[in-house]
Amino acid sequence: MKRIILVSSLALLCAFHSQAQEVENPLGKSNQEWLDRDWPVTDTLVFDLPNESTLILYFNNTEFSARDLEEEFEPLLQKATDFPEFKNISYRLNKNFAPTSLKNVKYQLEKKYVPYVDSLEMTFPVGLDFTGGDFTPVVGFRAHLNWRNFSLGGSVTNTIYFPERIEKNIKVNSSWFVNAEFAWEFGNLDGPRRNTIGIGYLVNQDNSQLFSGTTLQAFYNRKLNKNISIQVGVIGTENLKTFYPTIGIRFW
Template sequence: MKRIILVSCLTLLCAIQTYAQTVENELPKNQQEWLDRDWPVTDTLIFDLPNESSLVLYFNNTEFTATELTEQFEPLLRKATDFPEFTTIAYRLGEQFSNTSLKHVKYQIEKKYVPYVDSLEMTFPVGLDFTGGDFTPVVGFRAHLNWRNFSLGGSITNTIYFPERVENNVKVNSNWFANAEFAWEFGNLQGPRRNTFGIGYLVNQDQSQLFSGTTMQAFYKRKLNKNISIQVGVISTENFKTFYPTVGIRFW
C-alpha cells in the first residue's frame, strides 16, 4: 500500500512538472505559484481528435467538473478543423486569472483552430435620437465587411426633423449623413460585434432645416443584444461653431 501511495505521488509530481513546461497559457511566475498553491491541479481532461491529436485540460475539481468542461469544449472542437495533426496541446484552467479563465481558453482555441470565413453584413437600422432638444427618427442602410474580431464599413442615415407646423401642415425635413464605421469585439468570437465608432458628414447641407453650414457627427454605439443598440454622439454644425450632443436607440 505504501508503495502505491508513493508511486501515485511521484506520478502527480511528474505530471505537474510536465504541465508547467507545456501549457499554452502559462502565467507569470508569481501568479503561477499562487494558482498552483491555492487551486492546484487535481484533474486532467483529454480530448482525442480524429487527426490523432489531443487537447489536454488541467483543472481543479472545486472550480470545474469533467462533465461541465466536456459540454463546453466538445461543440467547439467539432469546428476546430485547423487543429494540427499528431500534436498534443495543453491548457491550464483557473478562473482567478484572465489568461487561464474558461472564456479565454475557449477564445484562444477558436481563434487559432476554427476556420473563419469573411462575410458581408447588410442591415437597415431604424431608431430614435434626441438631438439638440428635438426627437429625431433615424432610418438608414448599413454595410460592413466582417473579419474575425472587427469589421469595416459605412452607412447612409437619415435624421428626420419635424419643424413647427405652418398653417397646420406637417413638413418632414431629411438630413442625410454618410458615415464611415469601425466595429469591434475583442476577446469574444461567438457573439456580435458590440462596439461601433463612426464619423459622418451631412451631404444635403443646403436642404437641411435642422443644421446649417458644414455639419459632421461622431458617435459610439453599443449593442445591448442582437437587435437593440444604444448610441451616443455629438454633431457639429454651423461650420464647427455649434455642437449638439445626441443620444438614441437603434433597432435592426
C-alpha cells in the same frame, strides 16, 4: 473527435508539474505560485482528435466538472479543423486569472484553430435620437465586411426633423449622413461585434432645416444585445461652429 479521457492520479499530477511550463497560457511567477497553492491541479481532461492530436485541460475539480467541460469544448473542437496533426496542446483552467479563464481558453482555441469565413453584413437600423433639444427619428442602411474580430463598412442614415407646424401642416425634414464605421469585439467570438465608432458627413446641407453649412457627426454605438444598441455622439454644424450632443437607441 474520437475519445475523451478523464484522468485523476498522483502520477498525472507529477507529470503536470514537470511540464507546467508547456501550457499555452502560463502565468507570471507570483500568480503561478498562487494558482498552484490555492487551486492545484486535481484532474485532467484529454480530448483525442481524429488527426492523432490531443487537447489537454488541467483543472481543479472544485471549480469545474469534467462533464461541464466536455459540453463546453466538444462543439468547439468539432469545428477546429485547423488543429495541427500529431501534436499535444495543453491549457490550464482557473476562474481567478484572465489567461486561464474558461472564456479566454475557448477564445484562443477558436481564434487559432477554427476556420473563419469573411462575410458581408447588411442591416437596416432604425431608432430615435435626442439631438439639440429635439427628438429626431433615424432610419438608414448599413453594410459591413466582417472579419473575425472586427469589421469595416459604412452607412447612410437619415435624421428626421419635424419643424413647427405652419397652418396646421406637418412637414418632414430629412438630414442625410454618409458614415464610415469601424466595429470590433476583441476577446469574445460568441456574440456580435458590440462596439462601433463612426464619422459622418451631411450631404444635403442646403435642404436640411435642422443643420446648416458644413456638418459632421461622430458617434459611438454599443450593442446591448443582437437587436438593440445605445448610441452617443456629437454633431458639429454651421461650419463646425455649433455642436449638439446626441444620445439615442437603435433597433437592428
